Amino acid sequence: MKFSAIVDSLQEDLARVDARVRRAAEVEYPVLGEILSAIVSSGGKRLRPVLLLLAARAYDYDIEPLIPAAAGVEMLHTASLVHDDTIDRALLRRGQPTLNSVFNSGTVILIGDYLFAQSAILAAETMNPRVVSVFASTLADICDGQLREIFTAHRIDQTREDYERRIYGKTASLFAGAAEMGALIGNADESAVTALRAFGADVGMAFQIVDDVLDLQASTDTIGKPANLDLRQGTVTLPTMLYLSRVNGDDSHVQRVVDGNGVTDEEYSRVATLIQESGAIEEAMDAARSYVDRAVARLSIIPDREVQQQLEAFANLALHRGY
């Protein structure tokens, strides 16, 4: 099953979600209004609302709280991208100029805050205290993951557990939260809520590992943002860790690149190429595949066969995506 087929089956709900997201991003300030509208319409794949909608569809859901919840997770994702881009001082995202290319950083911080506030308003609209709780703790998990990324930057003495905890917060927590919110709104029983949350977390881990692989492999043209950004920011990801374990302590060239002082473009490319040629990429993809397998195994609890297949296809997306 293709992602487009899943999206088609959710078309009506997704259209309502999109409209709700666009409405929440409306502001009065002239230039800002147009830019925000472009950001929330530029798409991305709306993976998190799709996951939330699918999780609810497996059960007996009420559509009214579902739309703001799905819009809320997408808005939370957008807000966190805005701050992420400010922190990275990124000028491109999804091939489009970011807010940083137009506004100073103070303004962009506030725009991100404003979008966080809108996502909180959307979550509150569900009037479901547990959904609001999941939403708030997910926001905290995302910040925790991003803080860990900053605090572990430029250090090659990290464990795989450090990496996993970091990407759980940064990416997997929102997949987990989206699936859990959907299950809660679907009035699923507790074991199904737990299983769907774990499914979301596993799929999110796979997505981030593949993201980290793509960052090492891709050129600026294909991913719509600068290539090897992780290396350039001193962020040590799984492929780099696996490469390090293959070089038996001969790691001074990686150390230098991760330190990041006076490193040339050629050096970044050379280390990226070494990692690619070492087999570390394949090993990282195996790790992503294990997460997907574990996620899919959790779906046996889902009573609805069609939704089960859709969620399985959703999980497999993590491994097969092009930008």
Added chain:
Amino acid sequence: MKFSAIVDSLQEDLARVDARVRRAAEVEYPVLGEILSAIVSSGGKRLRPVLLLLAARAYDYDIEPLIPAAAGVEMLHTASLVHDDTIDRALLRRGQPTLNSVFNSGTVILIGDYLFAQSAILAAETMNPRVVSVFASTLADICDGQLREIFTAHRIDQTREDYERRIYGKTASLFAGAAEMGALIGNADESAVTALRAFGADVGMAFQIVDDVLDLQASTDTIGKPANLDLRQGTVTLPTMLYLSRVNGDDSHVQRVVDGNGVTDEEYSRVATLIQESGAIEEAMDAARSYVDRAVARLSIIPDREVQQQLEAFANLALHRGY
């Protein structure tokens, strides 16, 4: 009645609120943990939790949701100060070094986000959907006010309505929200909820006007942050507006200072002195006093005479405070 007497009467609840705030600010990262703990313990006056507690005390409140709600408004205030200081690149706040003096701006953005997340978790703990709604829309109002401040900076062609809308968002909205949340947790009837929200808004307006007056009057020593910061940032506040209306179009000296290009310290001080000597300060204080009078008049709806007096004293604080 003095503020300290109000605080004394709330001592037990406030101690629980303080403990809850401190716990919510605990993080694992070594340096950051100590700094956050210093920030949340450095005090300020805890005006917003006091207002929330008083609003609930007037009615039949349940203590369990009250503590996280009061901790939540204080945490929201702290989070917004962290981002505010990042935007202003301020190195001092309440006479203490800010996070900006220790961490880079990306880290400080995330720390602010993390504190926002903690405040949302505290609000969610009330398990009261209306409290969560007020919390979320207050966050949006704060961002709106701060964005307005940025978008109107360096412009002297602003109306008093622009100013009022801006300070409502920046400051009064959280006073309004705190009073409303307290009343909601106190199970006050709708007319009392509305009256207490309006009371909070009026008091908040008075606080911000007086803040703007103090910024023009004070020296760095007395307010614990750089003096005349508003002028230096091109923020046109009420005293400046009132001064402009007195000079009959002879405003090129103000225009130059508000523009802010190549302005010397002496020029800032000179314009601040001109504003102080013009009578604009007294007129601004009159405006603050009107807000306080209007706030106090709203208190007739409160059944409990003691709480009524405490809230009246709270409102008067806006006019009589030293730093």
